[in-house]
Amino acid sequence: MGAAPAETTGVVIIGSGFGGIAAAVKLLRSGVSDFVILEQSEGIGGTWWDNRYPGCEVDIPSHAYSFSFMPHDWPRTHAGQPELQRYAEATVDRFGLRGHIRLGTRVEAVRWQESEGHYRVETGSGTLHARFVISAVGLLNVPRYPEWPGLEEFAGESFHTARWDHSVELEGKRVAVVGTGSTAVQVVPAIADRVAHLYVHQREPGWVEPKGERAFSAAERERFRRRPLYRRLYRYALFAQSMGRFRAYDAGSRAQRRMRELCLGYLDRAIRDPETRRALTPEYPWGCKRPIYASSYYPAFNEPHVELVPHPVRSVTPKGVVDVLGEEREVDVLILSTGFQPTRFLSAFTVTGTGGRDLQEYWGDRPRAFLGVTVPEFPNFFILYGPNTNGGFSIIAQLERQAEMAARAIRAARRKEARVETEPAALERYVRWLDRQFGKRASAMEAGCNNYYHTPSGANVTQWPRTHLAYYVLTKTLARRGLTLRRR
Structure with missing residues (x-):
């Protein structure tokens, strides 16, 4: 028997996380319905399907970490993983996307x-x-596994936080958590009362500020439900506050000093032991690493x-973990909160463009895309959560802008029987502008x-250097100058 004939569709969306859902909704609203969503996991939700560790919760306020087109009755100021998973499912059902999604389908090449x-x-x-x-x-979807000598010989249980093994019992165990980033600060307090002893291995401390998470009152939730204008104004206010905080990324600014003082004051109040306080105090400016929001980490x-x-x-021995001073601590369970490989964009499958050009070869040491979305020599190909798009307060809002840019271009190309191409000069100008923003x-x-922002050569390839408002404006205006529709 011969191979089955290839299926034909208008658009393939790879991934059914919040980016894929945004792309699907924006396509539908542009009049494009012939699309397929391919998802390698057995469920939708992307990072909120993969990450199910204890304490898993978003660190951006729920009303901002959500789609502008899909209001929700958020029970808390900051949603946990189960609620975010339900929100993704509800959005898929609200817009009739289930029939477009194919689960358990891993893309190997484009x-x-x-x-x-x-x-x-x-x-x-x-x-x-x-x-x-x-x-x-x-x-943040490809876990980073450390290359410590002896890790494979560890006799206890070991796993990455993004691949949490819920079959492992932690009660009464000696546990080591390696890492002190945004995931670890949620895991540590969530498991502290279950274990006999907990070691938290820190390479470098982070700036931590209290998150202020809480449940919304019944009156607040009713007001959000019954008054759409109030809900929208509340959401806008969250974005406005984030714009004010953005000034603190200027290392010599008054806002930088205020953020530093806020974090140090919280550290002084929360930690009783002076030696622990000193070890948890960073020596670099606030904002050099991803800011950490946590209210229960320090008290642990x-x-x-x-x-x-x-x-x-x-290194790791069969019985435990050895630090750089040579001291070994015996543990039963080793939890790796060692992050991801964010600078390896689209490394999970092969992408080739005109003339068989490989995308990784085109990028070399510096992944780059026009507004983070399109790349010369790769026509009709769009990236959501691409190079230099992380940040801007809410990644959901960033994804919406990228999805809108892709949907507009696809609609125009279909109408004119053309293909979407990116002008190389436009990309080069954009990259130079990014570098100026990071240096300013x-x-x-x-x-x-x-931090995870830079490639080995030192180029910042993950972060967006301005506010979300700036990105919103550029995707509405600059996109027209960098993208060209060429007749097929």
Whole structure:
């Protein structure tokens, strides 16, 4: 028997997280309904499907970390993973997307076919032909596993937070959590009361400020439900506050000093032991690393069985973890909160453009895309959560802007029987502008701490350097100058 014939569709969306959902809704609102959403997992939600560790919760206010087109009765100021998963499911059902989604379908390659004017999308279960492809695979989706000597020989249980093993019992165990970033600060207090002893291995402290999470009162929720204008104004106010905070990324500003004082004051109030306070105090400007919002992380260190180890890990033995000073601590469970590989954009599958050009080869050491969305030599291909789009307060809002940009271009190209191409000069101008923004006013993002923003050459390839309002304006205006519709 021969191979099954390739299926043909108008648009392939890769990923059913919030980016893929946004792309689908914006396409529908542009009059485009012939699309397929390919999802490698067995459920929708993207990062909120993959990450199910104890304490998993968003650190952006719920009313901002949500779609502008899909209001929700949020029970808390900051939604937990189960609520965000329900929200994703509700959005899919509200817009009738279930019939477009194919779960358990892993994309292996996306190849431009010049003579046919479409992409060949190869998956583990078959091939599709699509005139347009939108990648919405996310940024923080490939776990980073450390290369410590002896890790494979550890005799206890070991897993990454993004692949949490709920079959492992933590009660009464000696547990080591390696990492002190935004995930670890949620895991530590969530498991502290279940374990016999908890070691928290810290390579470098982060700036932590209280998140202020709480449940909305019944009266507040009723007001949000019954008064749409009030709900929208509340959402706008959250974005306005974030714009004020953005000034603190200027390493020499008064706002920077205020953020530093806020975090140090919280540290002084929350931690009783002076040695632990000193070890938790950063030596770099606020904003050099991703800011951490946590109200229960610091108090966990006041418990006698929770111990901060302010040294990186050197190696692992069958019985425990050895720090760089050579001290071994025996543990039963090793939890890796060691982050992701955010600078390796679209590395999970092959993308080839005109002339068989490989996307990773085109990028080399510096992933770059016009407004983070399109790349020269890769016609009709769009990236959501692409290079230099992380930040701007709410990534959901950023994703909406990117989805709108893609939907507008696809609609115009279909109407004119053309293909969407990116002007190389426009991309180069945009990258130079990004570099100027990062260098302007001594941005704290470039202060030299250990963060996930930069490639080995030092280029910041993950972060958006301005507010969401600036990104909103540019995607509405600049996109027209950088994208060209060429007749097929």
